[in-house]
Amino acid sequence: MLSTLLSPVRGAEGRCRCTGYPRVVGKAAGVVLAGGRSTRMGTAKSELEWHGSTLLYRAAAVMARSVDGPVVVVAAPGQELPELPAGVEVVEDPVDGLGPMQGLAAGLAAVADRADVAFVCSTDLPFLHPAYVRRVLRALTDDIDVVLPVARGFRQPLAAAYQTRIAGLVAKLLAEGNQRPGMIFKHCDVTQLDDAALLADAAVAKYDPELDSVLNVNTPEDYRAARDREPPEVVVERFGALAKGGGHRPKVVRAATIGQAAEVVGLTLDRHVVAALNGDQVTKDGRLPLVAGDAVAFLSADAGG
Amino acid sequence: MAPGGFFGQALVVDVHAGHATGSRLTLDDQVLRAYLGGVGLGTWLMHRLAPPGVDPLAPQAPLAFVYSSLVGTPLTTSAKFAVVAKSPLTGLLTDALASSQFAISGKLTGHDAIVIRGRADELSVLLIDGDGPRLEPAPDFAGLSAADAETKAKERFGRGWRTAAIGPAGERGVRYATISHDGRHAGRGGLGAVLGAKNIKAVLVKAATKVGVADQAGVLAAAKDLRGRSFGPATAKYRELGTLANLLAFNAVSTLPTRNFTAATFAEAPRLAAEELHELRGVARNSCASCSIGCEHIYARKGGGSQRMEYENVFALGPLCGVSDPDDVFAASARCDELGIDTISAGGTIAWAMECVERGLIEEPWLRFGDGAALLRALDAIGSRAAGLGELLAEGSRRAAERVGHGSLDFAAQVKGLEMPGYEPRSLQSMALGLAVNARGADHNRSGAYEADLSGDVDRFHGGAAHVAAAVQTEDKAAVMDSMILCKFLRGVFDDPFTEWARLLALVTGWDLDADELRTAARRIVRAKRAFNLREGATAADDTLPVRMLETPIELGSGRTAALTADRLRSMVASYYEARGLDQDGRVSATDLADLFL
Numbered sequence A: 001m002l003s004t005l006l007s008p009v010r011g012a013e014g015r016c017r018c019t020g021y022p023r024v025v026g027k028a029a030g031v032v033l034a035g036g037r038s039t040r041m042g043t044a045k046s047e048l049e050w051h052g053s054t055l056l057y058r059a060a061a062v063m064a065r066s067v068d069g070p071v072v073v074v075a076a077p078g079q080e081l082p083e084l085p086a087g088v089e090v091v092e093d094p095v096d097g098l099g100p101m102q103g104l105a106a107g108l109a110a111v112a113d114r115a116d117v118a119f120v121c122s123t124d125l126p127f128l129h130p131a132y133v134r135r136v137l138r139a140l141t142d143d144i145d146v147v148l149p150v151a152r153g154f155r156q157p158l159a160a161a162y163q164t165r166i167a168g169l170v171a172k173l174l175a176e177g178n179q180r181p182g183m184i185f186k187h188c189d190v191t192q193l194d195d196a197a198l199l200a201d202a203a204v205a206k207y208d209p210e211l212d213s214v215l216n217v218n219t220p221e222d223y224r225a226a227r228d229r230e231p232p233e234v235v236v237e238r239f240g241a242l243a244k245g246g247g248h249r250p251k252v253v254r255a256a257t258i259g260q261a262a263e264v265v266g267l268t269l270d271r272h273v274v275a276a277l278n279g280d281q282v283t284k285d286g287r288l289p290l291v292a293g294d295a296v297a298f299l300s301a302d303a304g305g
Numbered sequence B: 001m002a003p004g005g006f007f008g009q010a011l012v013v014d015v016h017a018g019h020a021t022g023s024r025l026t027l028d029d030q031v032l033r034a035y036l037g038g039v040g041l042g043t044w045l046m047h048r049l050a051p052p053g054v055d056p057l058a059p060q061a062p063l064a065f066v067y068s069s070l071v072g073t074p075l076t077t078s079a080k081f082a083v084v085a086k087s088p089l090t091g092l093l094t095d096a097l098a099s100s101q102f103a104i105s106g107k108l109t110g111h112d113a114i115v116i117r118g119r120a121d122e123l124s125v126l127l128i129d130g131d132g133p134r135l136e137p138a139p140d141f142a143g144l145s146a147a148d149a150e151t152k153a154k155e156r157f158g159r160g161w162r163t164a165a166i167g168p169a170g171e172r173g174v175r176y177a178t179i180s181h182d183g184r185h186a187g188r189g190g191l192g193a194v195l196g197a198k199n200i201k202a203v204l205v206k207a208a209t210k211v212g213v214a215d216q217a218g219v220l221a222a223a224k225d226l227r228g229r230s231f232g233p234a235t236a237k238y239r240e241l242g243t244l245a246n247l248l249a250f251n252a253v254s255t256l257p258t259r260n261f262t263a264a265t266f267a268e269a270p271r272l273a274a275e276e277l278h279e280l281r282g283v284a285r286n287s288c289a290s291c292s293i294g295c296e297h298i299y300a301r302k303g304g305g306s307q308r309m310e311y312e313n314v315f316a317l318g319p320l321c322g323v324s325d326p327d328d329v330f331a332a333s334a335r336c337d338e339l340g341i342d343t344i345s346a347g348g349t350i351a352w353a354m355e356c357v358e359r360g361l362i363e364e365p366w367l368r369f370g371d372g373a374a375l376l377r378a379l380d381a382i383g384s385r386a387a388g389l390g391e392l393l394a395e396g397s398r399r400a401a402e403r404v405g406h407g408s409l410d411f412a413a414q415v416k417g418l419e420m421p422g423y424e425p426r427s428l429q430s431m432a433l434g435l436a437v438n439a440r441g442a443d444h445n446r447s448g449a450y451e452a453d454l455s456g457d458v459d460r461f462h463g464g465a466a467h468v469a470a471a472v473q474t475e476d477k478a479a480v481m482d483s484m485i486l487c488k489f490l491r492g493v494f495d496d497p498f499t500e501w502a503r504l505l506a507l508v509t510g511w512d513l514d515a516d517e518l519r520t521a522a523r524r525i526v527r528a529k530r531a532f533n534l535r536e537g538a539t540a541a542d543d544t545l546p547v548r549m550l551e552t553p554i555e556l557g558s559g560r561t562a563a564l565t566a567d568r569l570r571s572m573v574a575s576y577y578e579a580r581g582l583d584q585d586g587r588v589s590a591t592d593l594a595d596l597f598l
């Protein structure tokens, strides 16, 4: 059953003062599918370098900051994964070669007891933006099983939101030999979000106006083009002893990671310097990805006292 | 013979009517080594000298000025003294540190501690030198600020004396009155009210003797090394902007308590930020005696004069009360200093009252969040204990809420009666535990668990095992630093703190102690404080946070919310008890009690 949502989702949503992102409501998990054959790329997509870390690191980190529940990476049996951000869990597909349906089944099952809904994505979305993730998740109301974006002319089952309650259904379909995610939609209540519906969200319109969130990289050329893009514009603030000579005033820089942003303003994350992204978790991890509209605060690790 | 840096004795001064008598209490090596000095030794003295169940404002309640082996050495930041008593605000143990020459001269009266009991029959000053104590009537000191009392004492008794004094609020029994020396305050818990209840306006001390250290050359070399390290990056924040540097940073990470803890960010924070004020108003930097850091930043006030500003007074009299005009906050800080009241408790109590007014629970319509003039008016009412609002707020937020009722205790931001400092517990959950379990009440100096929350090493929104470990560790470190005594702003320069501190103490005292013994001493000091509180009627139910913190999530700048539930806090408290070797009701075991050398 498909219905297409063309207008903004209902309900008055509170918005964050610094980024304008809508607040996430309810417990949502993030699932990143890291398996897949990467045939045309010729090398595992999860291991592709991305501004000092990997594409998979980026995807998992973007997920972690977009949801308030667990983040799980689904790997193929025996697949060696590159390093992941702190707190991200790994589950293995029980069977190899069954494609994204298998990953979806394993991922939803892994979070079903801890989250009502999950945003599921593949590894190869180098511009996935939290505003997009939140927009899609917000459309997933109790009476709907799946929110399926139809962005840039294509259905995006691997940048979509699912009720974790359908984990059993996905496993059953798989057991019956159905390996295409399209089969799920035949058995579920699905809401589609077209470009206009996605862009009706102010944060998506502002920070991801081309819906690059769903742009995936399949070939070495795609990857190179993505990698060569200019990093996003972010706002950097420095505080205390790090802000000599008026340095505390917000400064707009281009940076793909927290580490790059630090470098641009002459800082290095270490024992004495930490960062906070949009007023959220404090971190020393310079590999954490930045997206357009982010505000990074650098502060002394010995703040307080 | 006493160990190096110690005299091996406390002076116990009994004040009766118009005179004071002194007696010596021997402090043997075992006790000094077990408690180190400062806050630790003060805790032991309270166990020994405070009658169980004593009213903190009764004549029999002792108040102790306590020094340590390091006081008077060239070790940077060591010129400090602890003031310890039973708190009129919490009814439990309170201890506060202040700095400078009163520490050195007080110790060189020939005592490791000076304990005062009794009550003078008129307002007096107490003088202590090598000849012991004497009481001088001082009715003309009535109503003076602590600073003016210090000046007057100098005029009357000569320049060789060092003075710790109370302001008018201490004379009037405001339950969060301070004791001050040289513009520095033993601020928390109402120690000024304890001294005021003894009718003593000021304590004057004069150095009369000397004390040697075990290894003079070693101490000098260590002092040189420590001084060098004190100029490094670990103290840069304190040197360059002072603690007020926290304000914008805390605002950026959604942990700046605002409008009585109803928000964790304050849109107008930049107006009060050190980074801005420094450019516009910074006039001078100052330091305590024997300090090479110099964290005191003094700002020019509009219309003349200057005011020392720190994070805690700006947070409490600024965002917490919704006040954003720096001149209002400067004026309110100056007023607290003149009256002799703790800025955190004053701001916290007034912010609670402002919310009561909003909710129609207190009929003082002028007392509004964001109104600087109202803030000053409320401070004056407190300082003079004016009938009605002044009397009510002079009691602190917990007692005031108990009187006002209607659920107002739920949003009185205090723990054990002590108003909360500027650390939002819902977005700093290691600190949440630290605030809940601390013996002194909601306190950021005896528990520095926020360090873990702001280190990037723990998830600050979801307290768990790592947060408990952090709370225990920082509490242990604070127990040693406050007892040996070194300023905690030096803490970042130590790579292996317990080992390095043990070495410093060994050089001064001659003890062959190591890091493990010091860790044991830290645990003992924390347990001794708890044991005192248990003796005075505290229970596990006191190790909690206000209902607001446990039932209302706080919005973060990112748009997410941070929530701390009663269940999560309870489970962290239970783990804390386990880590501290306490039983499930937070009680100290018989074996551990025996180790307290009481």
Ligand code: SF4
Pocket: B077, B099, B238, B286, B287, B288, B291, B292, B293, B294, B295, B296, B487, B488, B489, B490
């Ligand atoms: S760092 Fe500041 S508080 Fe500490 S001793 Fe020095 S001046 Fe005093």
